[in-house]
Amino acid sequence: MADYLEKLRFPAGSEGPLLLLLFCGSLQFLQSLFPDPFLYERAAIAGGQWWRLLSGHLVHTNTAHLLLNGAAVIALWLVFGRSALLGNRHSVAKYLALVALLALLISGGLWLWFPNVDNYYGISGVLHGLFCFGAISELSQRRWSGALLLAGCAGKVAWEWIAGPSAATGALIEAEVAISSHLLGSVSGTLFALVLWITRSARCEGGAIHSAG
Amino acid sequence: MNPRYLRLILVPALAAIMVACSGPESPQDVTKAFWQAAVQGDAGEVAEYSTLKAPERFDADFARWAEYQPSWGRVIIDSDEASVVSRFSSKEHPQYRGRSFTTYLVQRDGEWLVDYERTVSSARGDAFGDLLRQFDQLGKSLSEQFDQSAEQAGDQMDLMLEQLGQEMEKAQGQMNEQATEAVENFSEELRKALEKMDKSLQRALEEEQEAPAEGDSKQFHSVALRNPLRAG
Known part of the structure; x- marks a missing residue:
């Protein structure tokens, strides 16, 4: 598969987002048969169904919602590709681990700070996190477009909180857009990327540094 | 030395x-x-x-x-x-x-x-430049593959059409009589089917007018939830 993706000139490690889409598609199919066990549902999580903290981000309210977010997964991968902050090795596993970590951080944030959100579906919170992570990664490579992208994301999230969630998107996905997850995703992605950036910089400064030129 | x-x-x-x-x-x-x-x-x-x-x-x-x-x-x-x-x-x-x-x-x-x-x-x-180039390269790569596939498919289709033409010439005589009969039969069946469908549609419309309105889209979410759905 890697060879075929390489032949199509997809960035290396494209199996990560493709596997993520496969997970989402599979869970969506299962959800059409068993609607209850996957979504983030506060009462069920309180009853010990911890897997919902993760699985809630992988299921969607309808096919349009899944396709919309699936397209965004691919678009984000094509824009940012393999992140410099995650390094070269095990890029597929690291991408999926980043998605899982962001999902758990968002779920934790919803649990702690947004008790009124009693149910939640979809990966868009994670997508906001991946966007901010990618933007910081760009900055870590001295690409200043990262700052522009980060500012754009902050503006978008701020606008959602000022003007309220988009009614048109809500109608399409047959649910109210959970802007709290967008905020949590953006903050989680930004903070995690900054932590990685600082850690890597500190490790490089403290380790073998050779100056030249 | x-x-x-x-x-x-x-x-x-x-x-x-x-x-x-x-x-x-x-x-x-x-x-x-x-x-x-x-x-x-x-x-x-x-x-x-x-x-x-x-x-x-x-x-x-x-x-x-x-x-x-x-x-x-x-x-x-x-x-x-x-x-x-x-x-x-x-x-x-x-x-x-x-x-x-x-x-x-x-x-x-x-x-x-x-x-x-x-x-x-x-x-x-930067990232935008990369994206545009990747789209360009992806387009070129797909275009090359499409050209190759189209060429192969074109050759195969020519061959198939030639064989089909020969087969059809052979079968034409036999088919003429059978086709006339088949068309007549099919017309009759189609007429019956249309009548049946017309009745079925009328019945369905009557039933829908009587039944309470419900969403006809496929529900992926839990019907047990009482509060509005939230998604992102």
Whole structure:
């Protein structure tokens, strides 16, 4: 598969987002048969169904919602590709681990700070996190477009909180857009990327540094 | 010959041979060798000093950078990864700001190699530029594959059409009579089916008018939820 993706000139490690889409598609199919066990549902999580903290981000309210977010997964991968902050090795596993970590951080944030959100579906919170992570990664490579992208994301999230969630998107996905997850995703992605950036910089400064030129 | 004189000749000669035979070793040396080969358009050398597997995939556009002066900045070695701050500035006007980017390297079997994909991505510009180029390359690649497939499919279709024509000529005589009968039968069946469907539709419309309105879209979510759905 890697060879075929390489032949199509997809960035290396494209199996990560493709596997993520496969997970989402599979869970969506299962959800059409068993609607209850996957979504983030506060009462069920309180009853010990911890897997919902993760699985809630992988299921969607309808096919349009899944396709919309699936397209965004691919678009984000094509824009940012393999992140410099995650390094070269095990890029597929690291991408999926980043998605899982962001999902758990968002779920934790919803649990702690947004008790009124009693149910939640979809990966868009994670997508906001991946966007901010990618933007910081760009900055870590001295690409200043990262700052522009980060500012754009902050503006978008701020606008959602000022003007309220988009009614048109809500109608399409047959649910109210959970802007709290967008905020949590953006903050989680930004903070995690900054932590990685600082850690890597500190490790490089403290380790073998050779100056030249 | 006095062994002392012999040593005086042999030691520098051996040293010269060793220097001549050994390739670039440090990340900075590999970076220099890689970019020298790249601006000269030497795909083979580029593949030798980098992770590029196939020399034919080397982007020959870098040959245009030959008119710029390369310079190298800070080298960071982190385990088996390294990066070299690289800059290409104008030879005629070195005071103007040139293009600055990072050359990434990875160590494989004790040998430093330029990470071709990451380095080229860094050298070419920012994320938007990368995206547009990737779309362009993806389009070209798909177009090539489509052309190949279309050519093969075209040949196969020509062959099939020829065979079909021959078969049809043979069967034409027999088919004429059978076709007339079949058309008559089919017309009758179709008329009955349409009548049946008409009745069925009328019945369904009547039932829908009587039944309470419900969403007809497929519900993926739990019907047990009482509160509005939230999604992102």
